[in-house]
Amino acid sequence: MEKILVRKSNPLKGHVKIDGAKNSALPIIAASLLGTEDIILEDVPDLADVKVILKVLEKLGSEIEYLDNETVKINSSKLNSYQTPAKLMAQMRASFLVMGPLLARLGRTETHMPGGCAIGTRPIDLHLKGFKALGAIILENTDYIGAKAEKGLIGQVIYLDFPSVGATQNIMMAATHAKGETIIENAAKEPEIVDLANFLNKMGADIKGAGTSSIRIKGVNKLYGCTHQIIPDRIEASTFMVAAAISKGDVYIDNIITSHIRPVIAKLREIGCTITEFENEDRVRVIGPDKPKGTKIKTLPYPGFPTDVQAQFMALMTICEGISKVEETVFENRFMHVDELLKMGALIVTEGKEARIAGVPSLKGANVRATDLRAGAALILAGLVAEGTTAINDIYHIDRGYNNIVGKLRNLGANIDRIED
Numbered sequence: 001m002e003k004i005l006v007r008k009s010n011p012l013k014g015h016v017k018i019d020g021a022k023n024s025a026l027p028i029i030a031a032s033l034l035g036t037e038d039i040i041l042e043d044v045p046d047l048a049d050v051k052v053i054l055k056v057l058e059k060l061g062s063e064i065e066y067l068d069n070e071t072v073k074i075n076s077s078k079l080n081s082y083q084t085p086a087k088l089m090a091q092m093r094a095s096f097l098v099m100g101p102l103l104a105r106l107g108r109t110e111t112h113m114p115g116g117c118a119i120g121t122r123p124i125d126l127h128l129k130g131f132k133a134l135g136a137i138i139l140e141n142t143d144y145i146g147a148k149a150e151k152g153l154i155g156q157v158i159y160l161d162f163p164s165v166g167a168t169q170n171i172m173m174a175a176t177h178a179k180g181e182t183i184i185e186n187a188a189k190e191p192e193i194v195d196l197a198n199f200l201n202k203m204g205a206d207i208k209g210a211g212t213s214s215i216r217i218k219g220v221n222k223l224y225g226c227t228h229q230i231i232p233d234r235i236e237a238s239t240f241m242v243a244a245a246i247s248k249g250d251v252y253i254d255n256i257i258t259s260h261i262r263p264v265i266a267k268l269r270e271i272g273c274t275i276t277e278f279e280n281e282d283r284v285r286v287i288g289p290d291k292p293k294g295t296k297i298k299t300l301p302y303p304g305f306p307t308d309v310q311a312q313f314m315a316l317m318t319i320c321e322g323i324s325k326v327e328e329t330v331f332e333n334r335f336m337h338v339d340e341l342l343k344m345g346a347l348i349v350t351e352g353k354e355a356r357i358a359g360v361p362s363l364k365g366a367n368v369r370a371t372d373l374r375a376g377a378a379l380i381l382a383g384l385v386a387e388g389t390t391a392i393n394d395i396y397h398i399d400r401g402y403n404n405i406v407g408k409l410r411n412l413g414a415n416i417d418r419i420e421d
Ligand code: EPU
Pocket: 023, 024, 026, 094, 120, 121, 122, 123, 124, 125, 126, 127, 128, 162, 163, 164, 165, 166, 167, 188, 307, 308, 330, 331, 332, 373, 374, 401
C-alpha cells in the first residue's frame, strides 16, 4: 500500500496549474453516450474516477482513444448494453450518471446500488423521481435499480426537493431526447451543470437556463459529434489556495475561473489572505497571512460555500486565531476528517452539523487516514504545518480527485513524498 509522507514545510512559493474539473468530466463523459459521432474532450484530468467512468463506457460498447494525456476521443455508435457493471459501480458512485443517457438513447437502464457512501447515505431518489416524471417505469429489487421507457420519454415540469447536482445532470441528459419540453425547477446551479449544458448544446441539444434554478430542455431527435474543453477544477484550485494560506506562502494559481470560487476567495480574505486577481488572466495570487484569523463557513449548494472545500478549510482553521465555526448542510456525514485532525493536536468539537474549532499554535505530525477524497486533501494541508512527519494512509481516495498533488506541492517547495509502505 502506498502512503503520503508530509513534513513541516517552508512557505509554499511559485506557480501551480489547475487541471480540468473531475466533476465536469464525469457527467460529460457519461453524456457522450447520447451521440453516435466522435466526441473529442480536452483537459480531461488524469484521475482514478475518470478512468472508472471511461471503463464503464467501454463495457457499454463505446470506443475510447486517448489522443494525448488529457484529450480523449469517445465514439458511442456501437453502444450495445444498458447494464452498468456491478464491479465498476461499486468503485464509484458517479457511475449513476450513465443512467440518464442510457434511458434516453436505449429506453432502458440498469445498475447496481453501490451501498452507503462514506460521506452520507447519498440516495438517488431525486434522479428516479425525475425519470418517473418523464414517463419511465422504475425497476427496483435487492440486486439492481433501473428505469424503462420503451416508447421514449415525454417532457414534463420536474421540481427537485433539493438542488441535487447529480439529479439535475441525469434528468437533463435523459430529457435531451424526450418529446416536447422538460423544465427542471430548483435545479442545481453549479458551474459543472453549465459545462454539461454547454457540451450538450454543442452536440445539438436545446438547453436553456443552465446556471439558474430553472432549466428548460427541448427534446431533439439526434445529437452530433463535437469538441469540448472541460472547465478548470474549482475544488483543486481552492485546495491550492488553502495550501498557500496555511503555509503562509505566496502562490500563483493558473487556469482558474475566479467567478466559480467567490465564497472561497471571500473567506480566505476574512482569514487574512491577500488575494490578487488579474484582469483578463485566468490566474490568482494568494499570499498567506502571518497570523490567520478564525472565521465561520456554512456549506451550501452553489453559489454558496462548496462542501468539497469544507475539510480543507477546517484544516486551515485549526491554526487560526480564536474560535472558528463550520456548518455542513449538504452532506450528513462529512466530518470524518475531524478525528484525524484531532490526532494531529487540533481542538475541534462537533455537534450534529456543526463543528467549532479552537485555533492552536501548532499541529503535530501523526499517522492518519484519508477517510474520503477531500478529507485526504485536508490532511495533506495540515501536514504542511505540523511539527514532524504526517503519514497519510488510504491515499487511493486522494487519487480519485487530485492528479499528482504530491508533485505539484513539491514544485511549490513542500516537503512531501509518496512512498510504498
Ligand atoms: N440527495 C438526495 N437524493 C438524491 C440526490 C441527492 O437526497 O437523489 C442528497 C445527497 O444525499 C446529499 C445532497 O443531496 O446530501 C447533495 O447531493 P448531490 O446530488 O448534489 O451531490 P452529487 O451529485 O452526488 C456532486 C459531486 C460531489 C459534491 C456534490 C455537492 C460529482 C461526481 N460529485 O455529488 O463531489 O460534493 O455534488 O456539490 O459531481 C467530491 O468531488 O469530493 C464530491 C463528493
